[in-house]
Amino acid sequence: MLAAAREYHRERAHSEFIPGVTPILPSGAVLNEDDRVALVDAALDLRIAAGPNTQRFENAFARFFGLRKAHMTNSGSSANLLALTALTSPRLDNARLRPGGEVITAAAGFPTTVNPIVQNGLVPVFVDVELGTYNTTPDRVKAAITDRTQAIILAHTLGNPFAAAEIAEIAQERELFLIEDNCDAVGSTYQGRLTGTFGDFATVSFYPAHHITSGEGGCVLTRDLELARVVESLRDWGRDCWCEPGVDNTCRRRFDYQLGSLPHGYDHKYTFSHVGYNLKATDLQGALALSQLGRIREFGEARRRNWRRLREGLSGLPGLLLPEATTGSDPSWFGFLITVLPDAGFTRGELVQFLESRRIGTRLLFGGNITRQPAFREVRYRVAEELTNSDVITERTFWIGVYPGITDEMVDYAVESIVDFVT
Incomplete structure (x- = not known):
């Protein structure tokens, strides 16, 4: 069946370009026979929720960036929501973002970079950008900081990096969190270093318009294992358990916890430490993303x-x-x-x-x-x-x-x- 899928792909007609007739799309997915086979193979397995392909992709994608953890999501917009929401977690104690705090962001861009600020009861602080690069600058960010500022979230505009090293330095000096919206910029570098590796979090989109695709899909990346754990909890209903789907008792204490005011031994699989969501990807998405990753x-x-x-x-x-x-x-x-x-x-x-x-x-x-x-x-x-x-x-x-x-x-x-x- 996989050989037939590969042959089917090869037999698909490739139309020639006719100026003024053939559309020149502004964006789109580029899919080859390996991608088609990956999807068919995953479908034949009938693993329709997140599974081994998703896990393999997360591990490989984290290695690509040299970061500790990657959590695949159902979209890049969800990735932004998870990254910002994770910074409000009680697990961060006094460092957490709190309602009414300010988050600096660029005024020109895609709304889902900004929306999570509002959705978490925080206040967006808008800075202008430069024409030509279409990014904001360290000076603009620094001038916008007040004693109410808690974080910075910026996108690398249409793949063009903002001055990530300098802005990360500002964030560190002022003890602010930095989220890099890297949805449009996978593979871009600044000062010889991949974008997405400067902040506390990086987010990525795998929508067909983006650098690689899983159809719909996205990812949150970080080098901080505690932040990664919060993202996983928020993505997976807010649960405290970290077992992979279909797996029980990874912690070997499933019936030996005392959390909240629940009775001792309450099933850890149904213990919730965050008010979370279900923003997971499917294994078919993981299979396609894994195939695309090599390109x-x-x-x-x-x-x-x-x-x-x-x-x-x-x-x-x-x-x-x-x-x-x-x-x-x-x-x-x-x-x-x-x-x-x-x-x-x-x-x-x-x-x-x-x-x-x-x-x-x-x-x-x-x-x-x-x-x-x-x-x-x-x-x-x-x-x-x-x-x-x-x-x-x-x-x-x-x-x-x-x-x-x-x-x-x-x-x-x-x-x-x-x-x-x-x-």
């Missing part, structure tokens, strides 16, 4: 190659601000950001509509200035500075794709189209 470097090089080809092809074109890598970084790019300048003679909307008419997919920088989103009308937050650049992004910035499914021919057609429109 991270291949995918990263393809993303870099497509980004460089776009950058070289559009260099010097009037009316457009092109993206720049953060100094000292090597991004594994998620997309190619373009900002239309005020004196361009055309608007973002006009350029986007032209590209879409040529089947070249575009996306905005997610939520833009989050404070302008309707969901935040009644949310309590603080703005640390004028969000000038975040407003520019909201009104004049968009991006096109660089994911590994985009060929040189597609990149050249995108360049040709933008040049045609601008000139």
